[in-house]
Amino acid sequence: MLHFLKILIKVKNPYLFIVSDRPPRDQTIHPVPSTLQQPILVKPPLARHFRLVIAQNFMIVRLIYLILFSTSLVMVAQSQTRISGFVQDEKGEPIPGANVMIKDSYDGTSSSVDGKLSFISEELGAKILEVTFVGFKTFSQAIQLAGKEIEIQVTLKEEINQLDGVVISAGSFTAGEENRRTILKAIDIATTAGATADIAGALNTLPGTTKVGESGRLFVRGGDGSETRTFIDGMAVLDAYGPAAPNTPSRGRFLPFMFKGTSFSTGGYSAEYGQALSSALVLNSKDIAEMNQTDIGILSVGADVAHTQVWDRASVSGKVQYTDIRPYFRLINQEIDWKKPPVSLESSAAYRQKIGKDGMFKFFGNFNQTSFSLFNHDILDPTIKQQFDQDNYYRYGNGTYQQSLGANWSVRGGVSYSYNQNKLEFDGSPVSETEQGLHAKLVAEHSVSDQLEVRVGSEFYNRNYEVTRYNSNSDTNEALTFTEPISATFVETEYYASNHFVVKAGGRLETNVLNNYTSLDPRLSLAYKPGKQGQFSFAYGTFRQSPQNQYVRIDNQLNPEKAEHFILNYQIITNRKTFRVETYYKKYDQLIKFENGNPNALANTGSGFAKGVELFWRDSETIKNADYWISYSFLDTERNYLNFPTSAVPSFASAHNFSFVYKHFLTALKTQVGFTYSYSSSRTYYNPNKSSDQFNSDKTPAYQDLSANLAYLPKNNLIIYLSCTNLLRHDNIFGYQYSTTPNDQGVYVSRATRQAAPQFLFVGVFITISKNKSVNQLPNL
């Protein structure tokens, strides 16, 4: 679970107190090395082999040398050429500090503050003059040196700089370790209070998401949880969330510490990603590990152990985690009537191997097994209860390979396999549901020039689904099954007109073999950066996704559901502050709809829309040792799908979502504390006591949560961690369930869906053991 602590320490690592923003005092005080102060011509520093040759006849050598030297002086006097001029950029602004040189010689100069240059060269004949400056393309020009002064005007062209130039930011949040432009760092996922080290938990504090407390998934811009698709190293993942009891939040199956970066797109994403209506969550696994280490975690809800072994060109990491929440539940009263609370065993493994000069092979695997058992109580008569058992078996593996082919081409490809089996039992009657998915992908990328890049890829999905149910009346097993092969090809080009304007255009051609449906989806995004920092982005695209399994298993001729995104974004990132505002319009089409309310007669006749405005502000600068961000999302959405009698706000949507995340490192206490406050305005729910024109018109109270966490580092390799959700003990109600039949008075009786427990308290102790003594463990905890 909470591995992130290892990263935590570095948050405010005060390592660099000596290397400050001033040059080391050396520079001014330290005397110039004595040998270098001596006039070298007087006493030449001779390399050893010259000494050998010269020692025998030193005097003669000196003499000849003197002669040679004086003749060359004469020649110099005859052949000096003055080169003068100036260096400017394309706008005519002078460039100071540019390096001006005669190629393959020592001769040259640096341009002055006003861009001027002037120097004398002793070279003769046809030469090449080169001018270089960081951020600009090298200028070169053939010149003839013959003693006659040369005047040059140099205009340097800006280099396309993908680090500081314009980037497409509409709809996308990237979280990485290094890039300063990332809005959320990899470490943030681990250290956000209330996220409990869950990837989705941390991303739910970003704009564009809607808190759906009883689900734990990512609900993006009026889309439901299934509309966000997870990819690991570009390869599809099926069933990315672990099993959870009804109305309790599920956790992502993948631990944040396995990944170096995350790209969370809330819309308008690349043509490379398909089968996702609302959002693509792209996780990039870590590269080769740097050192051998063993990590042990003792948690209030279980234990884990991990080991990493490193070789010269490869590394392997493995981890096993056992979670047993029973002792905790014995202590803290739960809303749920557990027969057997969840017990899970999870292991993951990662293998990385460098191949050749720049090839990289990655394997990632995950295995997970969870079981629990509980009683569902009848709403009308709570003394009537029904037992529900669930066993979940999950396996995921992917292998990817990446290779450059020369300077301008690269290829990458991979295969992934997901297997998910749920064995359920309702009062002793078993249901088994199995989904298997295979995904293969090959992508070639070509840099036509430093301004134009082309990407072409092809991929293939094969998904197999089966559900079997034992029918006690007929004493037979009933099965519903389908196999869905999908093939897709995508092309995308990215053109940097300058460091101020970029456009990315592409398309995705997808064929669903199961129902013979072919679609062509255009994707377009562009960004314009008028000045040094702020930039505007726009994104457009159409997106498709097969309906959820419970519908395809009834009717496998259903067409994919469709969404169309329009996104406009403004973003400004200064050194350690980020401001972002985004507005969007999203149109849903071909949604699954129950014909005449019949859940077995399905058609693609549903539709809907979502629109909204989102704000984000992050500041790691103003308050010393502190970092905070604020996000706000406004969402206006309605849809007419499934059993909706009319267009209505779906029950997972809330109009206003607000998050405030604060982290503070207390150096004296060696402790990081964090707080997260989340607010979600009321959500709709369906009240069967009302007429159908008042469908989903009832509203829950607003959701509020204040969570805190604390990490204390008493020793280099030891972390003690504490976290607690809902400090204010707010009674959050996510919705209401109604009895299936009315009571004696003809009224459908309701029951509120609440959190499983008002608070969740977690304690963990994390120890790292590493043998490498020369390297301190602190950075790797």
Place this chain on the structure above:
Amino acid sequence: MKTIILFFAFIISISAFANDEKYFAQMGKQVQAVYVAKTIDEYQVAVNALDRIANAEKTKWEPYYYAAYGNIMMAIAEKEGSKKDSYLDLAHTAVEKGKELAPAESELVTLEGFAHMIRVTVDPASRGQKYSSLSMQTFGKALSMNPKNPRALSLLAQMQLGTARFFNQPPTEACETARKAATIFESPTESENPLAPRWGKEMNLGVLQNCK
């Protein structure tokens, strides 16, 4: 015949000598410039000259070394994170080129570690994990190539001191490393290379101030 061969050998050695003469003269001047520079502009001028020498010579690692050193110093002097990074990128490229020419040179590897160390300052929260461990490992590598490299020892001592301070521990380990560095700084072994790096003594005194 023998005399003729000797004469040619003589001439060749002299012209090589003259080339080296120019190299050492120019390098002496520019190394001094990079040592005394205080502002980014001054560093830039020296680094530019070192780049020109590196490009013209093609087989000498020292100009790459001092160009990298100058770029690291500019990164330290620079306030803006993105510019710090671009100076460090240049330092890294120069170190890599130097390493191609002198793969066993502990001083180049030390600068590589130094650059990693400065990378952390751009964003300690998110980069600390990767770059502080990387820099310590790189200093370790430099020391395995030359256990008596005082600069690698002194920079490693800084990292160790930071760790000790963080945990409110006595800086025993850091001081030990810094003292080792100090001993070497005090009695420099006579290098055959007049361009061998000599900086770092003052910096090491800074570390030692914490060891009383």
